[in-house]
Amino acid sequence: MTVLAFARIREVIGASSATLELPEGATAASLWRELAERHPELVPLESSTRLARNGALVERGAVLSDGDEIGVMPPFGGG
Amino acid sequence: MTVLAFARIREVIGASSATLELPEGATAASLWRELAERHPELVPLESSTRLARNGALVERGAVLSDGDEIGVMPPFGGG
Amino acid sequence: MEGASAVGLPCDIVASPIELERLIAAVRTDACGAVVAFLGVVREFADDDRAVDGLSYEAYPEMALPELQAIAAEASQRFGEARVAVVHRTGALALGDASVAVAVASKHRAVAFDACEYVIDELKRRVPIWKKEHYRDGEASWRANAGGSPARA
C-alpha cells in the first residue's frame, strides 16, 4: 500500500510517499508500528498522529487492503 | 435657535432647517410642542423622536439657549 | 500590537462609492494576522419582501461623524487591540451598492470578528443616519433599525 507522509512526519521519514508491503490482515496500528520501527523518531508522535485511509480518518483497528492510500498526519496547522 | 430636521421629520416640516424664536427658559419639550403645533403630523411621532443639542442627545427638560442647534431625529436607519 | 488607535484610519461619511480594498489596506500591518471585513449592500427585497429599486441615506454629519469615531475607538480596545476603519455612504444608492463598510485587523481572529460585529451593531443603534427604501412600485418609506429608537434621552 502507499503511505503519504506530511509535515514533520514527512521530514522524519525523509519522503512524502513510500510503498509498504504488509501481511494480509494488517491494521492501521500495524502500519504505524512498522513505520515507527524504521523511524524511531516517530514513537513520541504516536498520540498526536492521525491516519487516513483513502482520504477518510480511520481507527487504529481498521484492517487495511493492498491498494489503500494511507495518510500519516500530524496535528493540523492550516488557517 | 436653529432646528435641524431629518428624514421623515424633515419631510413633514418641509425644510431641513428652520429658525425658531422661543421665550427665555424654553426647554427641549417646549421646542417640540412649538413644532408639533405648527405641524400636527408630528404629534404621533413624539415618542420615537429624539432631540440633540449641538450634536449631543438632550432630555426634554433641558433648558435651551439662543444659539443652540437642535437636531430633531426620528429613529436611526443607518447600516 | 502597535498603532491600535483609530488615529489616521478611515472613519468617514461619504457621498461617493465605498472602496473596501482601501479600508482593508489601511487597517493591515505586519503585526496583524487576521482581517475581518463587513459590507452592507442594497438588496433587491426589503424585510417585508417588497421589491426594492434603491435606497437613499441621509446623515446628521456633525453628530454622526463623532459617534462613528467613538464607536471605532471603543471597538479598537474592547475585545483586545484592533485597528478599525469604517465608512458609511449617503445619498442615492442602487441595487448592489455598498452602504457601509467596516474593516478590522488584529493579531488574532476572534478579536477582529468581535470588533467588526460591534462596529456595525453600534452604528445601527447609535449613529444618526436615516434610510429611505424606494420600491419598484414607485412608493417609498423611511425604515428604522431594530434598536434604533430606544427610550428617548
Add this chain to the structure above:
Amino acid sequence: MEGASAVGLPCDIVASPIELERLIAAVRTDACGAVVAFLGVVREFADDDRAVDGLSYEAYPEMALPELQAIAAEASQRFGEARVAVVHRTGALALGDASVAVAVASKHRAVAFDACEYVIDELKRRVPIWKKEHYRDGEASWRANAGGSPARA
C-alpha cells in the same frame, strides 16, 4: 435566498496569491444585504513572540479539498442561508501574504458573521493542512492549531 448552495462558488487550495476581491464578487447576489470576509495573514511575530520571516504550508489535497467543501456546505445552511467561498494557499508565504480567505454573503449580517467564523474555525480543526514557521534566526518549526489534534479516530 436563491443559490445558497456552494455549487460554482470558489472552494479551493491554491499555490498562487489569494485575491479576496474575487471571492467577494463571487458570493454576492442581489438577494444579499451583507458580506463578511476573513483574511488570514502572515504576521511578523509568532505566538511565542519569535520574529517570523515567512511561513510554508503544505496540504493533503485529496483529503483537504473535500473537507473544505463539506465545511462550506455546512456553513451555507447552518445559521440560515449563506453563500460561502473559501481558498487556502500552500507553499512559501512572506510577511503580509494571505494564507486563507473566506467570503460569505447572506440576506442578513448575523448569518454572514456566524458562517464566516464557522468556516475558519472548522478549517483550522478539520482540514489536513500544515504550517511551518520560519524564523529570522534561521530556525523553523511545525505549528499545530489549538484543537487541531483531538483524540485520534
